[in-house]
Amino acid sequence: MPDEQRVANNSxxxxxxxxxxxxxxxxxENGQATMIRFPLxxxxxxxxxxxxxxxGSDIHFHGMIGSLAEGWAVATDRRGSLLAAxxx
Numbered sequence: 001m002p003d004e005q006r007v008a009n010n011s012x013x014x015x016x017x018x019x020x021x022x023x024x025x026x027x028x029e030n031g032q033a034t035m036i037r038f039p040l041x042x043x044x045x046x047x048x049x050x051x052x053x054x055x056g057s058d059i060h061f062h063g064m065i066g067s068l069a070e071g072w073a074v075a076t077d078r079r080g081s082l083l084a085a086x087x088x
Contacts, residue, residue: 011049014040014065018055018083026074028085036061036083040073051075053083 027035038051047068053061063077077083 011064012045013050013052014042014045015052015054018053018060021053023083025083025085027076029078029081031085032081033061033083033085034078034081035074035076037072037074039071040065040068041071045073051077058082 021038023033023036023038025033025035026037027033045065045068047065049065051061051063051065051073052059059080060082061075061077062080063075065073065075067074
């Protein structure tokens with residue numbers, strides 16, 4: 001079945017700690033990463049799931065995983081990202 005057809009009707013949340021999260025900025029606005037690329041090899045997650053990056057109880061990034069291929073995922077948060085636009 002193609003990946004596009006395996007997108008779950010019920011999305012899951014991929015939760016990571018900001019201190020342990022490695023990513024590459026693909027797009028940024030005002031110094032904040034709005035589209036990122038990050039390693040994700042866990043087969044439980046698919047395009048359509050949500051990425052949530054926390055620092056304590058503060059949300060640094062909350063966006064949908066738009067694509068996932070060859071161990072890399074791309075997610076977008078154009079409303080409230082607090083991730084600095086750098087390569088981590």
